[in-house]
Amino acid sequence: MIFLNSEQVLRKTELLLRKFFGNESALQAVASILRKYSFFLILLSVTAADAQSRFPRPEFQSGYESPETNFGIIRSVVYYYIDVAVLLAALCAAAYFVLKKRSRKGIFALTVLSLAYFGFYKKGCVCSIGAIQNVTASAFSGYAIPLTSALFFLLPLLFSLFFGRVYCSSVCPLGAVQELVILKPKRLPRRLSAVLGFIPHIYLGLAVLFAATGAGFIICRFDPFVGIFRLGAPLGMIIFGTSLLVIGTVVARPYCRFLCPYGVLLGLTSLVSKWTVRISPGACINCRLCENACPVDAIQLPSTEPVREQRSRSVGRLKVFLILFPLWIAAGSFTGWLLSDLVSARHPQVKLLRGIEANENSGSSAQSLEREGLRINDEVIAILNSQAASAQKKTKTGMILLGAYLGTVTGIYLIRQSIRKKRIEYSADPSSCISCGRCYKYCPKNKPPRVSPKQQLSQEERLALGSQQRQVI
Amino acid sequence: MKYDKKTVGQIVKGVQWSSGIAIMVIGVLLAATLIQIKIHDPVNNQSLSNLMQRLERDPSNQNLKEDIRALDLLARKAYFTSAHQLRTGSAILLAALAIFLIMWKINAAIFSTQAAPPVKKLSWWQLQTRSAKTVAFAGGFFVTAAIFSSVLLKYTFTSSNSPGQAADYVDESLSQWANFRGPQGIGIASGDAPVDFDAASMEGIRWKVKVPLEGNSSPVVYDDRIFLTGGTKDARQVFCFDVSNGKLLWSYNVKVGGSEDQPLPKVDRETGFAAPTVACDGKRVYAIFATGELVSLTVKGKHVWSRFLGAPDNHYGHSSSLIAGGGLLFVQLDEYDKGKLLAINGKTGKTVWEVPRTILSWGSPILVNTGSRRELILVDNETVTSYDPVSGKLLWSKDCLYGEVGPSAAFSSGKVFVANEYAAAAGIDLVNLGDDGLPPVLWEWRGALPSTASPVSIDTLLFLATAGGTLTCIDNRTGTTLWEHEFDQGFYSSPVVAAGHVFLTDRNGVMHIFTVSDEQYSHVASREFGEPIVTTPAILDGYMVVRGEKFLYRVDGR
Amino acid sequence: MKKQSEDSNEKKTEVTGNPQIPVNRREFLKTAGRFLALSVLGAGLLKFVKLKSPVTVWQIDPRKCIHCGRCATECVLNPSAVRCVHAYEACGYCKLCGGYYRPNASQLNTAAESQLCPTGAIKRTFIEDPYFKYQIDEDLCNGCGKCVKGCASFGNGSLYLQVRHHICVGCNECRIATRCPAQAISLVTTDQAYWKES
Known part of the structure; x- marks a missing residue:
């Protein structure tokens, strides 16, 4: 009963404080002070407990010395910084292979290494995708984020501002595991991928909402591949991960394209990236060879038809979409408001409260562990009630904002569909290109035609080569 | 070294196939192991625990012990080997998967065929339009689906356990006790009430729960919820309990009205901050506190509106309870100089009408049906006054009180009765009006008069219970004493009549139950609650809800 | 052969004939966007995120x-x-x-x-x-x-x-x-x- 006394003291104080302050922030401030001094409290109570401990430590006659409790080694902080260093190095290498070396082989090798380190060695944690939630929680609640998590969130974004989505290409372990299983990538119908492309926005929004309201980290909860990295996980996780990988053999990188919330952020920052993947090192000769090369359908075709033909129609449509834009936002916020109860029902406090209520109504003992664990009495229920109410309120606001955000995304998408950018060559869409470097292989101009030095070139051939190169410049 | 493309290809294919088969086999094995562990959890083995139970009954059975030891060993072996199998199995599976992938890639490299660029069928614009339309359609569909489903959800939700519409007047319902002293606020219950119970042994008591915050407000019951308030100088709260099990359904912390630093009003220790009883109209519950905070919550505890009326300047502390009817909430806010009676729209919290009140009091309004109309009847230190609940028009006022009036009015068959210490008891006839068109005072009676407990009247009888412990029964037609009975303790809790019995609780928490009789005090029972009681019980059909100093009881009877 | 080179010449003129300004404007917008993103990330991190150095x-x-x-x-x-x-x-x-x-x-x-x-x-x-x-x-x-x-x-x-x-x-x-x-x-x-x- 070493811990009971101090526990009682702390709990009593906490309950009193909660009752007194009612609001969380003040409580947190006091709780932090309490935590600071709880050491002394514990010390006090331990000494007190020693005196009243049920079975006092015996005086051994045989000279027995009690062994030290072995707590094992705690991973040094240094290792966490090593992780950051590895991330940084991998990002640099990825940027080098993607943009400078233009080597698919290099990218592939790095992919395998990243999968081995961040995936199987680090068991998938910490990852940049999950770090979104740590950053959000830190911004909205008292949660303080470890520097390493913050860096994991920040570094890939910073890199994407300059080099595009090199993180996705060969650093991210989730991307890597999917990259390796791509066997026969098929193009998805454009309409399907357009609709599926909205899921990451929803996922990101919900993840931020959940993290901000303290409802948990859903990105981690539904991470499909950690089970594979750890060679074992709850069954649902494994089924989800495996099916994504199976789908991934024909639909390249399904998680990256249709789920990944971090991809949304990277896609945004890559839009303003300084250097991005260029399919052809020089000017594109529009040979169309790369048209089928991209596993994630990021290659944009050059505009070949006269633009003016349907201009009036497109202008008309643009007008409609511009008018619809605020309507989308309104509809989104309204829908968010409607669905907020559904979402807030997932909040742990709300769930706990509902569970207790349901349990009491049915008279079963399913919830009795929580009842015992939280020492639930009317006071705790009253606190839970107020916490749940505030969670519901926050979720409502959050859902309205999320709806507005999704409305905005939809509106912008529609408007963008009606604006035509003039393209003169095959290019990779910076926001959806994951820099895997497959298209490099397909471009006839990526490497100069390899001519064995022994082989004598005829005069004509040399001329042809020359003219080819002249065309480039 | 010369590679024969075909042979290499065949080897690669073979490896690929065998690794593929290995993946299948290992996958099936792993799944089987997983399922096995799920079904017969070796660590929490059922047959082992069955054996253990048998051993407990038969502790010296050596054979049983041997069985247990064998089974235990088996179970532990199974546990650790299965764990080991799972770990190694998944590692092998992964390795096989890697081989399969590598072989596939080699194969693809050997027999690489450049896919022909697709033939374009649609123009750029057509493609763009199509995806724009699809996205717009999907978005629209999502919004519609959300609206539809939430409407459906809401509908099923409200229809399953609807708190119902706001009731117009809760007059004679068996299952509601919507305000202080029940229907019309006159202390007459429509239902039957238990008389046989024992709080000490909990016999006949369905449940007993602690009320989180002290307060002198009486419980109110609407449908399956009990509402009451508690208040100290630190916090004022509204509580809702489940009638069936006494569980606290919700509590609401009332926000401090006005400015934060404003001083709390002085209240008497016996009044407290939460003396006024709440009122409920079925949809919303209303609560007021001595601090002047008035709050409206849904029966589910959601805030609807709140108003700060200013702490009533009133030397014992505000204690007039609320009453609601006809969509309005009536607030008697009597204080020095600037008192008023408010009728507030229950839905919006806006004042519908307001009349000034000049004289102090601590009584509560009653809202009675005289047969021809409804009247809102208030007492104060000098008068008993009636208002039209719809318009706030003053109907009549009689100067027949004196002192510091705590007891509210009683009402029976068209007559109103008032009483207060140092003044008199009086009967007023609302049906047979006088020559001036106003209700006449039928009689005045002087004797042992109540200071806190309100009178109650049934048929031709009027009961007065005093703080000194005297109970008097008066003929309410003539104002003559029928009988008198002395108790050891005085009364703050008002008597309530239910099914031929009067329930009268003294300050020590002893509930005296006696038969309604014009001849003598005919004792039925005295039931001790074991703690002081100053509140008035709520009597529903077949049970009552009693609030003591600390606990809340539901009494069902033996 | 000759015809082909003519074709590609035509294309080339199309490329070079494209006015330079939009490209510059796009570049400018991109740079501006980059700096905006950088400042948002930096300011957001400094202002809202509570950092803690130990793990x-x-x-x-x-x-x-x-x-x-x-x-x-x-x-x-x-x-x-x-x-x-x-x-x-x-x-x-x-x-x-x-x-x-x-x-x-x-x-x-x-x-x-x-x-x-x-x-x-x-x-x-x-x-x-x-x-x-x-x-x-x-x-x-x-x-x-x-x-x-x-x-x-x-x-x-x-x-x-x-x-x-x-x-x-x-x-x-x-x-x-x-x-x-x-x-x-x-x-x-x-x-x-x-x-x-x-």
């Missing part, structure tokens, strides 16, 4: 723990990263140990029918009359907490559950923490990685 790990607060047994079943790892720890300093070295014996054990011996631990992870050795030493074999322990419950209710509470950091993979969101009925698992800094006696 945090998950740990069980034994004062809150009710030894429900979910640690053994809810961890993403199998067996769980939660194991029982024995604080010898607090142990009473009892002959009748509530953490070692089943509540109704008829004999105080090391036989399977007397032991509480389902995996046989607790080793009992005689020191001197009437004291016994109890040692946990962590490789066998699965963190079910049965012994912890026994020790907490009949003993000094010297057995308690802890997340073992050399096993724990440090999930961003601990799965046991989300399922813990007592909300006993939280993030602590590495200097408080284990609960120890004073």
Whole structure:
């Protein structure tokens, strides 16, 4: 009963404080002070407990010395910084292979290494995708984020501002595991991928909402591949991960394209990236060879038809979409408001409260562990009630904002569909290109035609080569 | 070294196939192991625990012990080997998967065929339009689906356990006790009430729960919820309990009205901050506190509106309870100089009408049906006054009180009765009006008069219970004493009549139950609650809800 | 051959004939966007995000723990990263140990029918009359907490559950923490990685 006394003291104080302050922030401030001094409290109570401990430590006659409790080694902080260093190095290498070396082989090798380190060695944690939630929680609640998590969130974004989505290409372990299983990538119908492309926005929004309201980290909860990295996980996780990988053999990188919330952020920052993947090192000769090369359908075709033909129609449509834009936002916020109860029902406090209520109504003992664990009495229920109410309120606001955000995304998408950018060559869409470097292989101009030095070139051939190169410049 | 493309290809294919088969086999094995562990959890083995139970009954059975030891060993072996199998199995599976992938890639490299660029069928614009339309359609569909489903959800939700519409007047319902002293606020219950119970042994008591915050407000019951308030100088709260099990359904912390630093009003220790009883109209519950905070919550505890009326300047502390009817909430806010009676729209919290009140009091309004109309009847230190609940028009006022009036009015068959210490008891006839068109005072009676407990009247009888412990029964037609009975303790809790019995609780928490009789005090029972009681019980059909100093009881009877 | 080169020449003129301004404008917009993004990231991080330099790990607060047994079943790892720890300093070295014996054990011996631990992870050795030493074999322990419950209710509470950091993979969101009925698992800094006696 070493811990009971101090526990009682702390709990009593906490309950009193909660009752007194009612609001969380003040409580947190006091709780932090309490935590600071709880050491002394514990010390006090331990000494007190020693005196009243049920079975006092015996005086051994045989000279027995009690062994030290072995707590094992705690991973040094240094290792966490090593992780950051590895991330940084991998990002640099990825940027080098993607943009400078233009080597698919290099990218592939790095992919395998990243999968081995961040995936199987680090068991998938910490990852940049999950770090979104740590950053959000830190911004909205008292949660303080470890520097390493913050860096994991920040570094890939910073890199994407300059080099595009090199993180996705060969650093991210989730991307890597999917990259390796791509066997026969098929193009998805454009309409399907357009609709599926909205899921990451929803996922990101919900993840931020959940993290901000303290409802948990859903990105981690539904991470499909950690089970594979750890060679074992709850069954649902494994089924989800495996099916994504199976789908991934024909639909390249399904998680990256249709789920990944971090991809949304990277896609945004890559839009303003300084250097991005260029399919052809020089000017594109529009040979169309790369048209089928991209596993994630990021290659944009050059505009070949006269633009003016349907201009009036497109202008008309643009007008409609511009008018619809605020309507989308309104509809989104309204829908968010409607669905907020559904979402807030997932909040742990709300769930706990509902569970207790349901349990009491049915008279079963399913919830009795929580009842015992939280020492639930009317006071705790009253606190839970107020916490749940505030969670519901926050979720409502959050859902309205999320709806507005999704409305905005939809509106912008529609408007963008009606604006035509003039393209003169095959290019990779910076926001959806994951820099895997497959298209490099397909471009006839990526490497100069390899001519064995022994082989004598005829005069004509040399001329042809020359003219080819002249065309480039 | 010369590679024969075909042979290499065949080897690669073979490896690929065998690794593929290995993946299948290992996958099936792993799944089987997983399922096995799920079904017969070796660590929490059922047959082992069955054996253990048998051993407990038969502790010296050596054979049983041997069985247990064998089974235990088996179970532990199974546990650790299965764990080991799972770990190694998944590692092998992964390795096989890697081989399969590598072989596939080699194969693809050997027999690489450049896919022909697709033939374009649609123009750029057509493609763009199509995806724009699809996205717009999907978005629209999502919004519609959300609206539809939430409407459906809401509908099923409200229809399953609807708190119902706001009731117009809760007059004679068996299952509601919507305000202080029940229907019309006159202390007459429509239902039957238990008389046989024992709080000490909990016999006949369905449940007993602690009320989180002290307060002198009486419980109110609407449908399956009990509402009451508690208040100290630190916090004022509204509580809702489940009638069936006494569980606290919700509590609401009332926000401090006005400015934060404003001083709390002085209240008497016996009044407290939460003396006024709440009122409920079925949809919303209303609560007021001595601090002047008035709050409206849904029966589910959601805030609807709140108003700060200013702490009533009133030397014992505000204690007039609320009453609601006809969509309005009536607030008697009597204080020095600037008192008023408010009728507030229950839905919006806006004042519908307001009349000034000049004289102090601590009584509560009653809202009675005289047969021809409804009247809102208030007492104060000098008068008993009636208002039209719809318009706030003053109907009549009689100067027949004196002192510091705590007891509210009683009402029976068209007559109103008032009483207060140092003044008199009086009967007023609302049906047979006088020559001036106003209700006449039928009689005045002087004797042992109540200071806190309100009178109650049934048929031709009027009961007065005093703080000194005297109970008097008066003929309410003539104002003559029928009988008198002395108790050891005085009364703050008002008597309530239910099914031929009067329930009268003294300050020590002893509930005296006696038969309604014009001849003598005919004792039925005295039931001790074991703690002081100053509140008035709520009597529903077949049970009552009693609030003591600390606990809340539901009494069902033996 | 010649025709082809003419074609490509035409294309070339198209390329060069494209006015330079839009390209520049686009470049400018991109640069502006980049700086905007940089400043948003930087300012957001500095303004809103509360940084903490040391790393945090998950740990069980034994004062809150009710030894429900979910640690053994809810961890993403199998067996769980939660194991029982024995604080010898607090142990009473009892002959009748509530953490070692089943509540109704008829004999105080090391036989399977007397032991509480389902995996046989607790080793009992005689020191001197009437004291016994109890040692946990962590490789066998699965963190079910049965012994912890026994020790907490009949003993000094010297057995308690802890997340073992050399096993724990440090999930961003601990799965046991989300399922813990007592909300006993939280993030602590590495200097408080284990609960120890004073």
